[in-house]
Amino acid sequence: MIARDGANTSLWQDTAAFQPGQQVSTDTVFDVLVVGGGITGLSTALALQQQGKKCVLAEAWTLGFGTSGGTTAHLNNFFDEPYYRVSKHFGPDNARLLATAAKEALTAMERNISDYQISCGYSRRPAYLFATDAAQAEELERMSEGTQDAGVDMAYINESPFPIPYQRIAQLPGQGQFHPTQYLHGLARAFESLGGLILEQCAVHELEHRGQQINASTDRGILKALYAVYATHIPPGVNLVHFRCAPYRSYVMAFRLRSGNYPQALGYDLADPYHYYRTQEVNGQQYLIAGGADHKTAHEDNTERPFRELEACVRQYFDVASVDYRWSSQYYESVDGLPFIGQLPGNPANVFTATAFGGNGMIYGTIAARVLSELITTGESAYKTLFEPARIKPAAAFHNFVSENAAVIKSFVAGKFAAESIPGLASLAAGEAKLVRMEHSRIALFKDEAHRLYAVNPTCTHVQCTVAWNQAERSWDCPCHGARFSPEGKVLNGPARKPLEPVQITGL
Numbered sequence: 141m142i143a144r145d146g147a148n149t150s151l152w153q154d155t156a157a158f159q160p161g162q163q164v165s166t167d168t169v170f171d172v173l174v175v176g177g178g179i180t181g182l183s184t185a186l187a188l189q190q191q192g193k194k195c196v197l198a199e200a201w202t203l204g205f206g207t208s209g210g211t212t213a214h215l216n217n218f219f220d221e222p223y224y225r226v227s228k229h230f231g232p233d234n235a236r237l238l239a240t241a242a243k244e245a246l247t248a249m250e251r252n253i254s255d256y257q258i259s260c261g262y263s264r265r266p267a268y269l270f271a272t273d274a275a276q277a278e279e280l281e282r283m284s285e286g287t288q289d290a291g292v293d294m295a296y297i298n299e300s301p302f303p304i305p306y307q308r309i310a311q312l313p314g315q316g317q318f319h320p321t322q323y324l325h326g327l328a329r330a331f332e333s334l335g336g337l338i339l340e341q342c343a344v345h346e347l348e349h350r351g352q353q354i355n356a357s358t359d360r361g362i363l364k365a366l367y368a369v370y371a372t373h374i375p376p377g378v379n380l381v382h383f384r385c386a387p388y389r390s391y392v393m394a395f396r397l398r399s400g401n402y403p404q405a406l407g408y409d410l411a412d413p414y415h416y417y418r419t420q421e422v423n424g425q426q427y428l429i430a431g432g433a434d435h436k437t438a439h440e441d442n443t444e445r446p447f448r449e450l451e452a453c454v455r456q457y458f459d460v461a462s463v464d465y466r467w468s469s470q471y472y473e474s475v476d477g478l479p480f481i482g483q484l485p486g487n488p489a490n491v492f493t494a495t496a497f498g499g500n501g502m503i504y505g506t507i508a509a510r511v512l513s514e515l516i517t518t519g520e521s522a523y524k525t526l527f528e529p530a531r532i533k534p535a536a537a538f539h540n541f542v543s544e545n546a547a548v549i550k551s552f553v554a555g556k557f558a559a560e561s562i563p564g565l566a567s568l569a570a571g572e573a574k575l576v577r578m579e580h581s582r583i584a585l586f587k588d589e590a591h592r593l594y595a596v597n598p599t600c601t602h603v604q605c606t607v608a609w610n611q612a613e614r615s616w617d618c619p620c621h622g623a624r625f626s627p628e629g630k631v632l633n634g635p636a637r638k639p640l641e642p643v644q645i646t647g648l
């Protein structure tokens with residue numbers, strides 16, 4: 141069983157742990173240090189190694205620990221940000237360029253699977269978008285026009301493989317799906333077979349720049365390289381990109397169905413937030429995988445509620461026999477709907493990142509591998525400008541950005557002043573967490589099932605927002621930029637670099 145950054149077990153974790161092979165000397169000056177062992181890091185490291193670069197990949201935990209181990213792995217040539225909006229904000233040529241990037245990424249994944257014989261349950265499937273009311277039907281019409289204008293096939297049809305009622309339904313052929321951690325492990329084996337080095341349990345802390353060379357301090361000593369790529373889902377430290385994206389949490393459940401009537405397709409309604417469906421066979425068992433009930437990170441007091449809502453939605457339409465898995469995971473959305481892939485603003489020219497993939501990171505992570513490997517090997521990429529992290533926001537997206545930030549400020553103030561009082565400590569039940577105000581400080585408390593008490597300072601070590609408890613995944617999550625911490629304060633997700641400060645409680 142592989143590890144993940146949450147307490148719930150995802151369908152993809154029942155996979156044998158990856159055993160990194162070689163032990164190349166870490167005295168080597170590598171061409172590229174790739175930080176992070178999710179789809180972005182592994183795809184990028186493999187692409188660079190294929191192009192003759194000598195790469196090391198450092199993962200703080202184990203491969204697939206981040207969102208790539210908690211994804212649902214729909215592989216699409218359309219995105220959460222519909223093509224009509226990309227066309228409106230970035231121009232029709234860029235909408236077509238985005239469609240080309242997606243098509244090339246799907247081909248690149250297929251090539252990896254076939255060249256390296258990666259057994260990961262990959263298949264091509266059609267996708268169906270269903271509008272369940274008049275407003276959604278209007279949105280579907282805009283999406284359909286924009287998608288076709290971008291050069292992607294999308295057509296209205298009259299039947300659906302999903303037992304979900306609709307007003308209108310459209311099909312997009314040629315989408316894909318796979319078992320994500322099996323794919324990641326396949327990429328890792330391919331990378332090693334080409335001479336790449338993988339270091340697990342190797343968090344990268346700081347990058348020190350010595351001329352052209354980077355000396356990275358890590359859990360396993362100094363790693364030297366000429367380039368660094370933060371494939372950490374969100375780059376660490378405080379950076380411009382943190383103020384141009386917002387963290388969200390999405391919920392997933394895997395069901396067995398009584399009828400055995402599993403739709404062999406990908407499906408999406410157009411609700412806000414939307415629900416997404418697909419089927420995957422894992423260890424000989426078919427599962428209906430449904431996701432949705434998204435909310436901004438730390439903006440849901442009761443993280444059981446989204447699971448209940450999702451389950452109720454699925455039970456309305458499908459003959460559920462059992463819920464076998466349920467988990468949630470985090471993603472980042474950018475202010476203008478497109479990801480940030482390229483040189484990391486405010487850093488030397490040899491530091492890169494890829495982030496803000498929304499719910500499309502399987503494809504964007506693969507696109508990032510192409511863009512970053514081209515930028516590192518040639519300095520150019522056809523996609524450089526489109527995904528430039530330092531790009532100026534399109535004016536139309538500004539309203540969106542302001543409301544994202546307003547929510548952050550609100551929760552910051554509320555978190556500081558709405559903390560609970562000291563009697564809360566005495567009544568804290570096993571499995572429960574509380575934010576308690578004591579004298580002039582606040583304490584984040586959690587008592588586990590063995591009645592062990594964990595107490596930490598709830599001030600996020602990134603930019604001092606107040607963390608909130610995520611009961612479903614047993615973590616302290618920051619509403620501002622998505623840093624997440626274990627009950628004892630260990631960093632689970634960046635951008636924070638430092639753990640939450642421990643608090644000592646006496647007289648217990």
Ligand SMILES: Cc1cc2nc3c(=O)[nH]c(=O)nc-3n(C[C@H](O)[C@H](O)[C@H](O)COP(=O)(O)OP(=O)(O)OC[C@H]3O[C@@H](n4cnc5c(N)ncnc54)[C@H](O)[C@@H]3O)c2cc1C
Nearest residue numbers: 176178179180200206207208211212213214344500501502
């Ligand atoms: C519930 C859910 C469903 C989704 N479904 C889909 C889908 O169907 N299709 C799709 O395309 N996308 C989907 N996405 C989005 C997609 O899963 C993500 O965008 C993608 O997995 C991100 O991959 P990544 O490699 O960039 O980041 P991650 O997978 O998070 O990997 C980053 C890695 O970096 C490591 N790391 C962090 N800091 C350090 C450090 N300092 N040193 C060393 N290592 C470090 C972490 O431990 C982690 O393993 C979904 C997202 C969610 C939340």
